[in-house]
Amino acid sequence: MREARSLLIDVSELLRSPGSSRRLELEEEVAGLAVPMAHVAGAPVLDLLAERVVEGILISGTVSGALELECIRCLTEVEDVFSVPVSELFATGEIAPGDEVYPVEGDHIDLEPMVRDAVVLGLPLNPLCRPDCKGLCPQCGQDLNEADCGHRPERIDVRWEPLRRLKETMGE
Ligand SMILES: [Zn+2]
Ligand SMILES: [Zn+2]
Structure with a gap:
């Protein structure tokens, strides 16, 4: 040591x-x-x-x-x-x-x-895996970069994404 x-x-x-x-x-x-x-x-x-x-x-x-x-x-x-x-x-x-x-x-x-x-x-506060990352499907969690699950969610404003995740962890 x-x-x-x-x-x-x-x-x-x-x-x-x-x-x-x-x-x-x-x-x-x-x-x-x-x-x-x-x-x-x-x-x-x-x-x-x-x-x-x-x-x-x-x-x-x-x-x-x-x-x-x-x-x-x-x-x-x-x-x-x-x-x-x-x-x-x-x-x-x-x-x-x-x-x-x-x-x-x-x-x-x-x-x-x-x-x-x-x-x-x-250090980056909002890192992306690539500039056009499609993110996860909010309904089924599918990585939309890998496959299209067919769900058609409303567009998510990424500025509200941290808030949405906070709500999720708090059990809505
Ligand atoms: Zn990504
Ligand atoms: Zn989906």
């Missing part, structure tokens, strides 16, 4: 050497990389440069990995990949409320909140 918090990076050497930089290549599981219909599968890959700047440590690069999505119309699982750019300051000084920076904590920076912020914001 590896240490649970290995996104906690010792930056003491960087802090001692103005102008220095260090490459960080990491692959670590991060909890909470999920929204209702999408989550990161496995450990995201971090390819980052840590640079000592006047205000602290600047982290830039990309976070990438695999996604598992659930189509909001037919509930089919879909696999995808993601890659998000990051460029964030970890400040050594006082952080004022509203400053969009992360703290340097002693000799360490914790990349986990940064990864979570960057990745979760980019």
